[in-house]
Amino acid sequence: MSKSKHSPKTRARRYKPKHSRQLVVGDATRSQFAAFQEEIGVSFENEQLLFQAFTHSSYVNEHRLHPQMDNERLEFLGDAVLELTISRYLYEKYPNMSEGQLTKLRAAIVCEPSLVQFANDLNFGHLVLLGKGEEMTGGRMRPALLADVFESFVCALYLDRGLEVVFEFLEKFVYPKINAGAFSHVMDYKSQLQEVIQREGLGGIDYVITDEKGPAHNREFSSKVMLNGNDLGVGIGRSKKEAEQMAAQKALLNLKERNEKES
Structure with a gap:
Protein backbone atom coordinates (compact mmCIF):
# COMPACT_ATOMS: atom_id res chain seq x y z
CA MET A 1 0.00 0.00 0.00
CA SER A 2 1.43 3.32 -1.03
CA LYS A 3 1.81 6.07 1.48
CA SER A 4 -0.38 9.11 1.11
CA LYS A 5 1.34 12.07 -0.43
CA HIS A 6 -0.68 14.39 1.73
CA SER A 7 0.71 15.47 5.10
CA PRO A 8 -1.45 14.92 8.19
CA LYS A 9 -4.04 17.62 8.84
CA THR A 10 -2.96 20.15 11.43
CA ARG A 11 -5.35 22.29 13.44
CA ALA A 12 -4.92 25.98 12.90
CA ARG A 13 -4.19 27.83 16.13
CA ARG A 14 -6.82 30.41 17.02
CA TYR A 15 -5.43 33.75 18.17
CA LYS A 16 -6.74 34.72 21.57
CA PRO A 17 -5.89 38.28 22.51
CA LYS A 18 -4.83 38.74 26.09
CA HIS A 19 -7.20 40.48 28.44
CA SER A 20 -5.98 43.87 29.62
CA ARG A 21 -5.67 44.43 33.35
CA GLN A 22 -5.58 48.22 32.95
CA LEU A 23 -8.64 50.42 32.64
CA VAL A 24 -7.69 52.97 30.03
CA VAL A 25 -10.11 55.87 29.88
CA GLY A 26 -10.19 58.84 27.54
CA ASP A 27 -9.24 62.38 28.43
CA ALA A 28 -12.87 63.48 28.75
CA THR A 29 -13.68 60.65 31.17
CA ARG A 30 -10.49 61.26 33.13
CA SER A 31 -11.48 64.92 33.47
CA GLN A 32 -14.90 63.89 34.76
CA PHE A 33 -13.30 61.73 37.44
CA ALA A 34 -10.89 64.52 38.37
CA ALA A 35 -13.80 66.94 38.82
CA PHE A 36 -15.66 64.33 40.87
CA GLN A 37 -12.72 63.88 43.25
CA GLU A 38 -12.46 67.63 43.68
CA GLU A 39 -16.19 67.85 44.39
CA ILE A 40 -16.14 65.24 47.17
CA GLY A 41 -12.83 66.45 48.57
CA VAL A 42 -10.99 63.14 48.14
CA SER A 43 -7.98 62.43 45.93
CA PHE A 44 -7.28 58.80 44.99
CA GLU A 45 -3.68 57.65 45.00
CA ASN A 46 -4.56 54.66 42.80
CA GLU A 47 -7.00 55.95 40.19
CA GLN A 48 -7.39 52.44 38.77
CA LEU A 49 -9.41 51.59 41.87
CA LEU A 50 -11.63 54.60 41.31
CA PHE A 51 -12.19 53.73 37.65
CA GLN A 52 -12.90 50.10 38.54
CA ALA A 53 -15.53 51.10 41.11
CA PHE A 54 -17.56 52.65 38.29
CA THR A 55 -16.94 49.90 35.72
CA HIS A 56 -19.89 47.67 34.84
CA SER A 57 -19.38 44.13 33.57
CA SER A 58 -20.83 45.13 30.17
CA TYR A 59 -17.95 47.58 29.68
CA VAL A 60 -15.40 44.92 30.61
CA ASN A 61 -16.86 42.45 28.12
CA GLU A 62 -17.05 44.99 25.32
CA HIS A 63 -13.47 46.20 25.77
CA ARG A 64 -11.96 42.76 26.32
CA LEU A 65 -10.69 43.62 29.78
CA HIS A 66 -9.79 41.00 32.36
CA PRO A 67 -13.05 39.48 33.73
CA GLN A 68 -12.27 40.71 37.25
CA MET A 69 -11.82 44.33 36.20
CA ASP A 70 -15.49 45.16 36.73
CA ASN A 71 -16.77 46.42 40.09
CA GLU A 72 -18.42 43.23 41.35
CA ARG A 73 -15.64 42.18 43.73
CA LEU A 74 -15.40 45.73 45.06
CA GLU A 75 -19.15 45.66 45.62
CA PHE A 76 -18.79 42.47 47.70
CA LEU A 77 -16.32 44.04 50.11
CA GLY A 78 -17.95 47.47 49.97
CA ASP A 79 -21.17 46.04 51.38
CA ALA A 80 -19.26 44.92 54.49
CA VAL A 81 -17.34 48.21 54.80
CA LEU A 82 -20.59 50.17 54.59
CA GLU A 83 -22.30 48.03 57.21
CA LEU A 84 -19.32 48.43 59.56
CA THR A 85 -19.08 52.20 59.20
CA ILE A 86 -22.83 52.75 59.53
CA SER A 87 -22.96 50.37 62.51
CA ARG A 88 -20.18 52.23 64.30
CA TYR A 89 -21.84 55.58 63.69
CA LEU A 90 -25.23 54.40 65.00
CA TYR A 91 -23.62 52.66 67.98
CA GLU A 92 -21.93 55.89 69.05
CA LYS A 93 -24.82 58.22 68.20
CA TYR A 94 -27.59 56.27 69.94
CA PRO A 95 -26.15 54.84 73.19
CA ASN A 96 -29.63 54.05 74.56
CA MET A 97 -30.99 52.29 71.47
CA SER A 98 -31.45 48.50 71.64
CA GLU A 99 -29.65 46.04 69.38
CA GLY A 100 -32.90 45.30 67.57
CA GLN A 101 -33.60 48.96 66.85
CA LEU A 102 -30.03 49.59 65.74
CA THR A 103 -30.30 46.67 63.33
CA LYS A 104 -33.59 47.94 61.91
CA LEU A 105 -32.22 51.45 61.46
CA ARG A 106 -29.03 50.21 59.80
CA ALA A 107 -31.05 48.06 57.42
CA ALA A 108 -33.04 51.12 56.33
CA ILE A 109 -29.83 53.07 55.64
CA VAL A 110 -27.98 50.40 53.64
CA CYS A 111 -30.98 49.08 51.67
CA GLU A 112 -31.06 49.51 47.89
CA PRO A 113 -33.42 52.56 47.72
CA SER A 114 -31.23 54.47 50.19
CA LEU A 115 -28.00 53.59 48.37
CA VAL A 116 -29.59 54.68 45.08
CA GLN A 117 -30.50 58.02 46.64
CA PHE A 118 -26.94 58.50 47.91
CA ALA A 119 -25.59 57.67 44.44
CA ASN A 120 -28.03 60.03 42.72
CA ASP A 121 -27.17 62.86 45.10
CA LEU A 122 -23.56 62.58 43.91
CA ASN A 123 -24.45 62.04 40.22
CA PHE A 124 -22.78 58.63 40.17
CA GLY A 125 -24.83 57.65 37.12
CA HIS A 126 -22.91 60.09 34.92
CA LEU A 127 -19.59 58.42 35.76
CA VAL A 128 -20.51 54.76 35.25
CA LEU A 129 -18.58 53.00 32.47
CA LEU A 130 -21.08 50.90 30.49
CA GLY A 131 -21.15 48.79 27.37
CA LYS A 132 -23.19 50.16 24.47
CA GLY A 133 -26.02 47.67 24.92
CA GLU A 134 -26.41 48.44 28.63
CA GLU A 135 -26.25 52.16 27.86
CA MET A 136 -29.03 51.92 25.27
CA THR A 137 -31.35 50.07 27.66
CA GLY A 138 -31.08 52.72 30.38
CA GLY A 139 -28.56 50.94 32.60
CA ARG A 140 -27.04 54.22 33.74
CA MET A 141 -30.12 54.94 35.86
CA ARG A 142 -30.98 51.36 36.86
CA PRO A 143 -31.45 51.28 40.68
CA ALA A 144 -29.61 47.99 41.30
CA LEU A 145 -26.65 49.20 39.25
CA LEU A 146 -26.43 52.51 41.10
CA ALA A 147 -26.65 50.81 44.50
CA ASP A 148 -23.85 48.45 43.49
CA VAL A 149 -21.70 51.36 42.31
CA PHE A 150 -22.11 53.17 45.62
CA GLU A 151 -20.93 50.08 47.52
CA SER A 152 -18.05 49.62 45.06
CA PHE A 153 -16.97 53.22 45.49
CA VAL A 154 -16.97 52.90 49.29
CA CYS A 155 -14.76 49.83 48.93
CA ALA A 156 -12.37 51.56 46.51
CA LEU A 157 -12.07 54.47 48.94
CA TYR A 158 -11.38 52.05 51.80
CA LEU A 159 -8.69 50.16 49.87
CA ASP A 160 -7.02 53.33 48.63
CA ARG A 161 -7.23 55.66 51.62
CA GLY A 162 -8.32 53.61 54.64
CA LEU A 163 -11.32 53.40 56.94
CA GLU A 164 -11.03 56.88 58.46
CA VAL A 165 -11.30 58.52 55.04
CA VAL A 166 -14.45 56.46 54.43
CA PHE A 167 -15.84 57.89 57.68
CA GLU A 168 -14.96 61.40 56.52
CA PHE A 169 -16.75 60.82 53.21
CA LEU A 170 -19.86 59.46 54.95
CA GLU A 171 -19.81 62.36 57.43
CA LYS A 172 -20.24 64.71 54.48
CA PHE A 173 -22.77 62.84 52.39
CA VAL A 174 -24.62 60.19 54.45
CA TYR A 175 -24.55 60.91 58.18
CA PRO A 176 -26.25 64.32 57.80
CA LYS A 177 -29.28 62.54 56.34
CA ILE A 178 -29.40 60.29 59.41
CA ASN A 179 -29.11 63.33 61.68
CA ALA A 180 -31.94 65.06 59.80
CA GLY A 181 -34.27 62.15 60.64
CA ALA A 182 -34.53 60.71 57.10
CA PHE A 183 -34.76 57.17 58.51
CA SER A 184 -36.71 57.83 61.73
CA HIS A 185 -39.81 56.20 60.29
CA VAL A 186 -38.34 52.73 60.86
CA MET A 187 -37.91 53.31 64.61
Whole structure:
Protein backbone atom coordinates (compact mmCIF):
# COMPACT_ATOMS: atom_id res chain seq x y z
CA MET A 1 0.00 0.00 0.00
CA SER A 2 1.43 3.32 -1.03
CA LYS A 3 1.81 6.07 1.48
CA SER A 4 -0.38 9.11 1.11
CA LYS A 5 1.34 12.07 -0.43
CA HIS A 6 -0.68 14.39 1.73
CA SER A 7 0.71 15.47 5.10
CA PRO A 8 -1.45 14.92 8.19
CA LYS A 9 -4.04 17.62 8.84
CA THR A 10 -2.96 20.15 11.43
CA ARG A 11 -5.35 22.29 13.44
CA ALA A 12 -4.92 25.98 12.90
CA ARG A 13 -4.19 27.83 16.13
CA ARG A 14 -6.82 30.41 17.02
CA TYR A 15 -5.43 33.75 18.17
CA LYS A 16 -6.74 34.72 21.57
CA PRO A 17 -5.89 38.28 22.51
CA LYS A 18 -4.83 38.74 26.09
CA HIS A 19 -7.20 40.48 28.44
CA SER A 20 -5.98 43.87 29.62
CA ARG A 21 -5.67 44.43 33.35
CA GLN A 22 -5.58 48.22 32.95
CA LEU A 23 -8.64 50.42 32.64
CA VAL A 24 -7.69 52.97 30.03
CA VAL A 25 -10.11 55.87 29.88
CA GLY A 26 -10.19 58.84 27.54
CA ASP A 27 -9.24 62.38 28.43
CA ALA A 28 -12.87 63.48 28.75
CA THR A 29 -13.68 60.65 31.17
CA ARG A 30 -10.49 61.26 33.13
CA SER A 31 -11.48 64.92 33.47
CA GLN A 32 -14.90 63.89 34.76
CA PHE A 33 -13.30 61.73 37.44
CA ALA A 34 -10.89 64.52 38.37
CA ALA A 35 -13.80 66.94 38.82
CA PHE A 36 -15.66 64.33 40.87
CA GLN A 37 -12.72 63.88 43.25
CA GLU A 38 -12.46 67.63 43.68
CA GLU A 39 -16.19 67.85 44.39
CA ILE A 40 -16.14 65.24 47.17
CA GLY A 41 -12.83 66.45 48.57
CA VAL A 42 -10.99 63.14 48.14
CA SER A 43 -7.98 62.43 45.93
CA PHE A 44 -7.28 58.80 44.99
CA GLU A 45 -3.68 57.65 45.00
CA ASN A 46 -4.56 54.66 42.80
CA GLU A 47 -7.00 55.95 40.19
CA GLN A 48 -7.39 52.44 38.77
CA LEU A 49 -9.41 51.59 41.87
CA LEU A 50 -11.63 54.60 41.31
CA PHE A 51 -12.19 53.73 37.65
CA GLN A 52 -12.90 50.10 38.54
CA ALA A 53 -15.53 51.10 41.11
CA PHE A 54 -17.56 52.65 38.29
CA THR A 55 -16.94 49.90 35.72
CA HIS A 56 -19.89 47.67 34.84
CA SER A 57 -19.38 44.13 33.57
CA SER A 58 -20.83 45.13 30.17
CA TYR A 59 -17.95 47.58 29.68
CA VAL A 60 -15.40 44.92 30.61
CA ASN A 61 -16.86 42.45 28.12
CA GLU A 62 -17.05 44.99 25.32
CA HIS A 63 -13.47 46.20 25.77
CA ARG A 64 -11.96 42.76 26.32
CA LEU A 65 -10.69 43.62 29.78
CA HIS A 66 -9.79 41.00 32.36
CA PRO A 67 -13.05 39.48 33.73
CA GLN A 68 -12.27 40.71 37.25
CA MET A 69 -11.82 44.33 36.20
CA ASP A 70 -15.49 45.16 36.73
CA ASN A 71 -16.77 46.42 40.09
CA GLU A 72 -18.42 43.23 41.35
CA ARG A 73 -15.64 42.18 43.73
CA LEU A 74 -15.40 45.73 45.06
CA GLU A 75 -19.15 45.66 45.62
CA PHE A 76 -18.79 42.47 47.70
CA LEU A 77 -16.32 44.04 50.11
CA GLY A 78 -17.95 47.47 49.97
CA ASP A 79 -21.17 46.04 51.38
CA ALA A 80 -19.26 44.92 54.49
CA VAL A 81 -17.34 48.21 54.80
CA LEU A 82 -20.59 50.17 54.59
CA GLU A 83 -22.30 48.03 57.21
CA LEU A 84 -19.32 48.43 59.56
CA THR A 85 -19.08 52.20 59.20
CA ILE A 86 -22.83 52.75 59.53
CA SER A 87 -22.96 50.37 62.51
CA ARG A 88 -20.18 52.23 64.30
CA TYR A 89 -21.84 55.58 63.69
CA LEU A 90 -25.23 54.40 65.00
CA TYR A 91 -23.62 52.66 67.98
CA GLU A 92 -21.93 55.89 69.05
CA LYS A 93 -24.82 58.22 68.20
CA TYR A 94 -27.59 56.27 69.94
CA PRO A 95 -26.15 54.84 73.19
CA ASN A 96 -29.63 54.05 74.56
CA MET A 97 -30.99 52.29 71.47
CA SER A 98 -31.45 48.50 71.64
CA GLU A 99 -29.65 46.04 69.38
CA GLY A 100 -32.90 45.30 67.57
CA GLN A 101 -33.60 48.96 66.85
CA LEU A 102 -30.03 49.59 65.74
CA THR A 103 -30.30 46.67 63.33
CA LYS A 104 -33.59 47.94 61.91
CA LEU A 105 -32.22 51.45 61.46
CA ARG A 106 -29.03 50.21 59.80
CA ALA A 107 -31.05 48.06 57.42
CA ALA A 108 -33.04 51.12 56.33
CA ILE A 109 -29.83 53.07 55.64
CA VAL A 110 -27.98 50.40 53.64
CA CYS A 111 -30.98 49.08 51.67
CA GLU A 112 -31.06 49.51 47.89
CA PRO A 113 -33.42 52.56 47.72
CA SER A 114 -31.23 54.47 50.19
CA LEU A 115 -28.00 53.59 48.37
CA VAL A 116 -29.59 54.68 45.08
CA GLN A 117 -30.50 58.02 46.64
CA PHE A 118 -26.94 58.50 47.91
CA ALA A 119 -25.59 57.67 44.44
CA ASN A 120 -28.03 60.03 42.72
CA ASP A 121 -27.17 62.86 45.10
CA LEU A 122 -23.56 62.58 43.91
CA ASN A 123 -24.45 62.04 40.22
CA PHE A 124 -22.78 58.63 40.17
CA GLY A 125 -24.83 57.65 37.12
CA HIS A 126 -22.91 60.09 34.92
CA LEU A 127 -19.59 58.42 35.76
CA VAL A 128 -20.51 54.76 35.25
CA LEU A 129 -18.58 53.00 32.47
CA LEU A 130 -21.08 50.90 30.49
CA GLY A 131 -21.15 48.79 27.37
CA LYS A 132 -23.19 50.16 24.47
CA GLY A 133 -26.02 47.67 24.92
CA GLU A 134 -26.41 48.44 28.63
CA GLU A 135 -26.25 52.16 27.86
CA MET A 136 -29.03 51.92 25.27
CA THR A 137 -31.35 50.07 27.66
CA GLY A 138 -31.08 52.72 30.38
CA GLY A 139 -28.56 50.94 32.60
CA ARG A 140 -27.04 54.22 33.74
CA MET A 141 -30.12 54.94 35.86
CA ARG A 142 -30.98 51.36 36.86
CA PRO A 143 -31.45 51.28 40.68
CA ALA A 144 -29.61 47.99 41.30
CA LEU A 145 -26.65 49.20 39.25
CA LEU A 146 -26.43 52.51 41.10
CA ALA A 147 -26.65 50.81 44.50
CA ASP A 148 -23.85 48.45 43.49
CA VAL A 149 -21.70 51.36 42.31
CA PHE A 150 -22.11 53.17 45.62
CA GLU A 151 -20.93 50.08 47.52
CA SER A 152 -18.05 49.62 45.06
CA PHE A 153 -16.97 53.22 45.49
CA VAL A 154 -16.97 52.90 49.29
CA CYS A 155 -14.76 49.83 48.93
CA ALA A 156 -12.37 51.56 46.51
CA LEU A 157 -12.07 54.47 48.94
CA TYR A 158 -11.38 52.05 51.80
CA LEU A 159 -8.69 50.16 49.87
CA ASP A 160 -7.02 53.33 48.63
CA ARG A 161 -7.23 55.66 51.62
CA GLY A 162 -8.32 53.61 54.64
CA LEU A 163 -11.32 53.40 56.94
CA GLU A 164 -11.03 56.88 58.46
CA VAL A 165 -11.30 58.52 55.04
CA VAL A 166 -14.45 56.46 54.43
CA PHE A 167 -15.84 57.89 57.68
CA GLU A 168 -14.96 61.40 56.52
CA PHE A 169 -16.75 60.82 53.21
CA LEU A 170 -19.86 59.46 54.95
CA GLU A 171 -19.81 62.36 57.43
CA LYS A 172 -20.24 64.71 54.48
CA PHE A 173 -22.77 62.84 52.39
CA VAL A 174 -24.62 60.19 54.45
CA TYR A 175 -24.55 60.91 58.18
CA PRO A 176 -26.25 64.32 57.80
CA LYS A 177 -29.28 62.54 56.34
CA ILE A 178 -29.40 60.29 59.41
CA ASN A 179 -29.11 63.33 61.68
CA ALA A 180 -31.94 65.06 59.80
CA GLY A 181 -34.27 62.15 60.64
CA ALA A 182 -34.53 60.71 57.10
CA PHE A 183 -34.76 57.17 58.51
CA SER A 184 -36.71 57.83 61.73
CA HIS A 185 -39.81 56.20 60.29
CA VAL A 186 -38.34 52.73 60.86
CA MET A 187 -37.91 53.31 64.61
CA ASP A 188 -40.48 52.63 67.30
CA TYR A 189 -41.90 55.68 69.12
CA LYS A 190 -39.40 55.55 72.00
CA SER A 191 -36.48 55.41 69.60
CA GLN A 192 -37.96 58.19 67.47
CA LEU A 193 -38.38 60.38 70.54
CA GLN A 194 -34.83 59.67 71.69
CA GLU A 195 -33.54 60.53 68.22
CA VAL A 196 -35.42 63.86 68.17
CA ILE A 197 -34.24 64.77 71.68
CA GLN A 198 -30.62 64.04 70.80
CA ARG A 199 -30.80 65.73 67.40
CA GLU A 200 -32.23 68.96 68.82
CA GLY A 201 -30.17 68.85 72.02
CA LEU A 202 -33.20 69.21 74.26
CA GLY A 203 -31.81 67.38 77.29
CA GLY A 204 -32.67 64.09 79.00
CA ILE A 205 -35.89 62.07 79.13
CA ASP A 206 -37.21 59.62 81.73
CA TYR A 207 -40.18 57.22 81.75
CA VAL A 208 -42.27 56.79 84.89
CA ILE A 209 -45.09 54.28 85.48
CA THR A 210 -47.73 56.41 87.19
CA ASP A 211 -50.56 53.89 87.64
CA GLU A 212 -51.32 50.18 87.48
CA LYS A 213 -54.82 48.76 87.77
CA GLY A 214 -57.10 45.85 86.85
CA PRO A 215 -56.90 42.09 87.50
CA ALA A 216 -53.73 40.13 86.81
CA HIS A 217 -55.03 38.79 83.48
CA ASN A 218 -56.11 42.22 82.26
CA ARG A 219 -53.74 44.82 83.70
CA GLU A 220 -53.63 48.40 82.51
CA PHE A 221 -50.58 50.60 82.96
CA SER A 222 -50.20 54.35 82.74
CA SER A 223 -46.85 55.90 81.92
CA LYS A 224 -45.51 59.39 81.40
CA VAL A 225 -42.34 60.58 79.76
CA MET A 226 -40.56 63.55 81.25
CA LEU A 227 -38.14 65.95 79.58
CA ASN A 228 -35.76 67.62 82.02
CA GLY A 229 -38.26 66.93 84.81
CA ASN A 230 -41.29 68.29 82.94
CA ASP A 231 -44.17 66.16 81.66
CA LEU A 232 -43.97 65.67 77.91
CA GLY A 233 -46.50 62.90 77.21
CA VAL A 234 -48.78 60.35 78.85
CA GLY A 235 -49.74 56.88 77.56
CA ILE A 236 -51.81 53.83 78.56
CA GLY A 237 -51.16 50.21 77.61
CA ARG A 238 -51.64 46.55 78.54
CA SER A 239 -47.97 46.32 79.54
CA LYS A 240 -45.37 48.75 80.84
CA LYS A 241 -43.57 48.71 77.48
CA GLU A 242 -46.78 49.47 75.58
CA ALA A 243 -47.63 52.31 77.96
CA GLU A 244 -44.18 53.81 77.48
CA GLN A 245 -44.52 53.54 73.69
CA MET A 246 -47.85 55.35 73.82
CA ALA A 247 -46.35 58.04 76.06
CA ALA A 248 -43.52 58.51 73.57
CA GLN A 249 -45.99 58.78 70.69
CA LYS A 250 -47.89 61.50 72.55
CA ALA A 251 -44.63 63.29 73.36
CA LEU A 252 -43.67 63.32 69.67
CA LEU A 253 -47.02 64.91 68.81
CA ASN A 254 -46.62 67.49 71.56
CA LEU A 255 -43.11 68.38 70.37
CA LYS A 256 -44.36 68.71 66.80
CA GLU A 257 -47.20 71.02 67.87
CA ARG A 258 -44.80 73.09 69.96
CA ASN A 259 -42.38 73.49 67.07
CA GLU A 260 -45.20 74.49 64.70
CA LYS A 261 -46.32 77.22 67.13
CA GLU A 262 -42.80 78.54 67.48
CA SER A 263 -42.12 78.59 63.74
